[in-house]
Amino acid sequence: MKQLIIAEKPSVARDLAKVLGATKKTKSYIEGDNVIITWALGHLLGLKMPEDYRKEWGEWKMETLPMVPKKIGIKPLPKTGYQLKAISQLSKRKDVSEAVIATDAGREGELVARWILEYTRFNKPVKRLWISSQTNKAIKEGFRQLKPSKLYDDLYESALARAEADWLVGLNVTRALTVKYGDSLSAGRVQTPTLSMVRQQEKKIEQFRPENYFSVDFVYQHLLGRLQLKNPKQWKKREEAEAYLKELANEKAKVSDIHNKRKSEPAPLPYDLTEIQREANQRYQFSAKRTLSLVQSLYETHKIVTYPRTDSKYLTTDMKATMKERLQALAPSYPQAKQYLKEGARVQVQKVFQDACVTDHHALIPTEQAPRFERLDNDELKIYQMIVERFLGLFATPYVTNQQTITVTVGTAKFGFKQLTVEEFGWKKVDPKKQEVKQIQFTNGEILPKHFEINKELTTPPKPLSESGLLGQMEKFNLGTPATRAEIIEKLIKSELMERNTGSLSVTAKGKQLLELVNPSLISPDLTAKWENSLEEIAKGKRKASGFIQEIEADTKQLVQEIKRSEKKYQDFSVTSKKCPECGQNLKEKNTRDGKIYVCINPECHYKRRKDPKISNHRCPQCHKKMEIHEGKNGAYFKCKFCMISEKVPDKKERKAKLNKHEERKLLKKYSQEKVEPEESPLALALKAAMNKEDE
DSSP states (O other): OEEEEEESSHHHHHHHHHHHTOOEEOSSEEEOSSEEEEEOSSOSEEEOOHHHHOGGGGSOOGGGOSOOOSSOOEEEOGGGHHHHHHHHHHHTOTTEEEEEEESOSSHHHHHHHHHHHHHTTOOSOEEEOOOSOOSHHHHHHHHHTOEEGGGGHHHHHHHHHHHHHHIIIIIHHHHHHHHHHTSOOOOOTTHHHHHHHHHHHHHHHHHOOOOEEEEEEEEETTEEEEEOOSSTTOOOSHHHHHHHHHHTTTSOEEEEEEEEEEEEEOOOOOBOHHHHHHHHHHHHOOOHHHHHHHHHHHHHTSOOBOOSSOOOOOBOGGGGGGHHHHHHHHTTTOHHHHHHHHTTOOOSOGGGBOGGGOSSSOOBOBOSSOOOGGGSOHHHHHHHHHHHHHHHHTTSOOEEEEEEEEEEEETTEEEEEEEEEEEEOTTSOOOTTSOOOOOOOOOTTOEEOOOEEEEEEEOOOOOOOOHHHHHHHHHHTTOSOTTTHHHHHHHHHHTTSEEEETTEEEEOHHHHHHHHHSOHHHHSHHHHHHHHHHHHHHHTTSSOHHHHHHHHHHHHHHHHHHHHHOOOOOOOTTEEEEEOTTTOOEEEEEEETTEEEEEESOTTOOOEEESSOEEEEEEOTTTOOEEEEEEETTEEEEEOTTTOOEEEOOOHHHHHHSOOHHHHHHHHHHHHSOOSSOOOOHHHHHHHHHHHHHHO
16 A cells, blocks of 8 residues: 655655655656655645635625625636646545645645645545655654644644635725725735835834934043933034033043943854844845745755744754754864864754744754755855854854943043953954954043043934845734745735835835725734734634634624725826827826736726837847837837847747757757768879779
């Protein structure tokens, strides 16, 4: 009998096949003596759409809202039906005794597999593979410790409840807003408060008014001691600061207090997904989605880091035994790792081992597999280096400093000086260019020569919210999960509600209006945080999903009624003054994958055209730059905007008749190859014939 193993992707299935000895490959599965390994392609099934429940729900009308089905069902996704059919056939094979869920070990991965098993009506035993890395060792160990799928029923219920809640709130609120205001307005329980956070920061910047103020420093050698005031910005005029200093003219400057504080700072804990996304955005300006993709590649393709979609920075105590092996994998490439091995591979940051702080997955760390740097691209290497640095920090000694605070009293005024001495650099890298500043020795009661400086300062505005800052806010208010936050940001940008600028995010005119039109309860993160806590309780078995869905249904009905009663107005800023040549209505600017296009606002008119000409791969014969594609009376044509040369775009027959580059290279190679035996000249042939006659 055989196990039917369901992986999430074909690449993962191939890795499992290598370890489990399955070699017979087909289009939809890989078979071995004891296993059949098949795969999803992400999700093969999704929740049914409104029109699948009732015919009238297929039309976007306010009268049909709210849409609350008695039971939300699933249906196959159209593009991957062939794979679902193949899994269904495999599940009915007589030689299949049980199934193994080998999808990603998380909430979404559980949902992928459970929906497949539900749809195929699989009625045999089901087990769960739960691993945090894709190395051969981890896979073998995972299959030795397969667990009954029932242990993960609560996780599945939580995933299903999240999907259904998003369906109810997202579809109903989005449809209500779109129908009422005549434009595509997307809203949801997570994306709307996320958008609001960016807008709140923008409002702070807009309301900011710069102010001048004056401060006073006590200068002694190379140190500056700032005057300690209850309100540091109280002096708006220079004369006020000068008047204050005149009062101190006859007073002595005396060292009244010296306080030393020794601080031992251990290395930071390893990354969870949100923190590495934040730091990669700060260091390299990577988007959250880009960072997740890179870490996923390091995990899935290269197998050199552990499971990326984690919300924990801690490790389990049983992982202590694996730390030396991970160091050994790094030792050939990292001298620090070699040094720590010589020192006994002792973990200095012992607080990293906390079972209670690890839920589904532990922190993001390197695996026991040695890296092959020649296989990594530049961006993958950057992310891997970050993960390794954090991991190696666990074996390093603390960063130890002594902070000396000196208080100098002049009459009633107090000035504060600070000196920092590094006693041990430990895990922090030493920069040889930054030499330690020579410390000044102070003694209590010492009288210092007086020298003051008045500084003109200007208040600075708050900084726009970066992607790193937004991820931090989402984590603080429990908006989404580490695995979904990048997707939420991308959805807001794709919906034209938010824009990504250099180093920051901003809300579009459409997004600002949406926040004015949408329900106040959806703008606040409190409601969403409450929902996320409920989902977490469901995953832990502390709450029933049915009760949560009943609450969501009630919330959905209330949200739709609020939109229906609203008297707020909306202006579509994407509508231009350009007229449609077919019906005379205004044209609206719209973003697509191919760039910006103009579409007619008349729903019955289907006119559309590109805003800017499409750039082709066809090169100008004169300047060799890419040519634009234009539409004319006689059809499409190429045009070079630099040389103004035009060429007709060939039709299908002409393209077929014309050799492509591959065919050109093939022919060129054929006719340019030198023959193995060069042809002899007529003179050489005549001489050879004459010599042959002489020999006779």
